[in-house]
Amino acid sequence: MTVMETTSTRTDSCAAPPNAHRRPNGQDSYTISEVVAFTGLTAHTLRWYERIGLMPHIDRSHTGQRRYSNRDLDWLDLVGKLRLTGMPVADMVRYAELVREGDHTFTERFELLETTRRDVLSRIAELQDTLAVLDRKISFYAEAGRAYESEKAG
Amino acid sequence: MTVMETTSTRTDSCAAPPNAHRRPNGQDSYTISEVVAFTGLTAHTLRWYERIGLMPHIDRSHTGQRRYSNRDLDWLDLVGKLRLTGMPVADMVRYAELVREGDHTFTERFELLETTRRDVLSRIAELQDTLAVLDRKISFYAEAGRAYESEKAG
DNA sequence: TGCTTGCTTGGAGTGCACTCCAAGGCCATA
């Protein structure tokens, strides 16, 4: 009935985990400390992400403890990547909301990702520009260092 | 007597302004608001940079107002680039101190720049990784959008 | 002479993204 029948059961509509390496055998339920070990985030941060609406609903054990799924880990993977781009958390929350709202937000999600993509491209360009400056300075200092050494020697 | 005789008179030992486009004719003295216009920084930020030791000594007019030189603009250019790399302001202040301390800090400056260069390279790699993820997601949504349209039509 | 504009200062305030705290529940091992 929709584009992909599996869509509504997934946290993110196009998951497709590239690095599913950190998951043991067949289980699909991790404590917060396991997720801490996997992601490098702190437990504080994981709970905070949940509070601000950046996470989908996280399962709980019968005692009320969080039990993260592989899907949750995939989502955290994406969040981590987006974070590296400098995307504000608020924008990621917006994206999470769109995912929760269902298939009719596909267009908006597409646009958000497109915008992000453009941002990433220009950040890469900026960094390459900076790299050129650094290289110039570094070779200056390397040369200056050599000259200094030979001056000491001679 | 040292590696480069002009060294000690320059803010940064290997300036070599690549984009000296924003400087009028022959003058070498700009008000804070001109610098604001050139750099996109706010006057607040420029004064703050000075307070924390990120700037060399800035000239003053007879009434005590700041008068920035081309050298200062070059330095701000570098600072702007380093800022884009995510380098903490404290590290930039450290670099500024090394420059102020004179030629004997060449090695340390070299190492700081080398470290920064490596950071920039890995940031670029991260961003390219993220770009790949975004591209995958974007093409998913593009396809989903097309499928949705054809479903509506058929 | 007063008004406006632009600048000065130290210090206080802001927004973001965490980061931590106190108080307490659950459960396994000694």
Add this chain to the structure above:
DNA sequence: TATGGCCTTGGAGTGCACTCCAAGCAAGCA
């Protein structure tokens, strides 16, 4: 039974990089 470890919560605190404020000075101009 108690000790330790891991987890829970709401709310407060932190660090960074600005960002703003109030009070005041100097210059240009009606």
